[in-house]
Amino acid sequence: MADISELFASTVRVFSQALMIFGGVVPYIPQYMIINRSQNAEGFSNYVCLTLLIANILRIEFWFGKHFETPLLVQSIIMILCMLVMLELCIRVHSKAIRHHLPISQQNLSTSKELTIDHNEKRFTDLDTAYFWRWTTFTSYIQFLCLFTILLSSTTWLFLDKMLYIETIGFLAVFFEALLGTPQFLRNFRLKSTEGMSVKMVLMWTSGDIFKTVYFLLRNAPKQFWLCGLLQISIDIAILCQVLIYSDRYRLRTR
Numbered sequence: 001m002a003d004i005s006e007l008f009a010s011t012v013r014v015f016s017q018a019l020m021i022f023g024g025v026v027p028y029i030p031q032y033m034i035i036n037r038s039q040n041a042e043g044f045s046n047y048v049c050l051t052l053l054i055a056n057i058l059r060i061e062f063w064f065g066k067h068f069e070t071p072l073l074v075q076s077i078i079m080i081l082c083m084l085v086m087l088e089l090c091i092r093v094h095s096k097a098i099r100h101h102l103p104i105s106q107q108n109l110s111t112s113k114e115l116t117i118d119h120n121e122k123r124f125t126d127l128d129t130a131y132f133w134r135w136t137t138f139t140s141y142i143q144f145l146c147l148f149t150i151l152l153s154s155t156t157w158l159f160l161d162k163m164l165y166i167e168t169i170g171f172l173a174v175f176f177e178a179l180l181g182t183p184q185f186l187r188n189f190r191l192k193s194t195e196g197m198s199v200k201m202v203l204m205w206t207s208g209d210i211f212k213t214v215y216f217l218l219r220n221a222p223k224q225f226w227l228c229g230l231l232q233i234s235i236d237i238a239i240l241c242q243v244l245i246y247s248d249r250y251r252l253r254t255r
Contacts, residue, residue, distance in 0.1 A: 017071040027204030041090040043196015047183030058173035065166030174228035181235035206236040
């Protein structure tokens with residue numbers, strides 16, 4: 001009987017760890033499909049990708065100073081890859097939209113130097129802060145992330161034995177992750193609409209955040225992790241309220 005209990009406990013542990021590692025990616029599948037099918041990325045905020053990329057890079061740096069469970073480290077790596085895939089799709093769709101609206105004469109110059117300096121094309125190397133995270137080439141995002149990672153890694157290497165620095169990195173990691181839904185919330189609020197946003201994605205965010213918060217509490221993860229989870233759940237609920245408030249049926253009922 002003891003062997004069966006141990007086997008069951010082991011199975012549950014492996015399943016929960018697998019869910020922790022890959023569960024964070026699942027909510028973005030329906031959003032990816034919507035963008036890919038409609039060739040319109042207006043309903044999804046690219047700043048969601050920025051938030052998660054920064055948060056998970058910071059979390060990996062935090063791991064070097066204060067080791068936490070390996071599944072959480074692997075989750076960060078998987079999430080970074082997922083966000084890069086989402087970002088690449090959004091940039092590709094946006095670039096197609098720009099090209100579609102270019103004059104025919106300009107489209108015919110696609111391989112010439114003239115088109116590379118078109119006013120619609122913005123790159124990281126332009127160092128124009130007005131277009132931060134609004135660049136039109138995927139390479140620009142990779143360049144920024146590489147530079148950010150190199151600078152952060154160098155700083156972490158210098159202050160690896162300073163616990164205050166390490167704890168600050170950990171706090172910033174979970175703080176950025178806790179703000180995951182904020183760009184989407186602000187976008188919805190600005191447009192007074194949730195059109196183009198996958199409700200399934202937000203529902204999966206909510207269920208995933210509840211699961212991982214409970215996981216953090218049960219596994220005695222650093223307090224930064226479960227505090228982050230509680231804040232994320234609050235923002236998820238706020239976005240779901242927007243879905244209701246900005247729906248046509250609700251607006252008609254309140255008139």
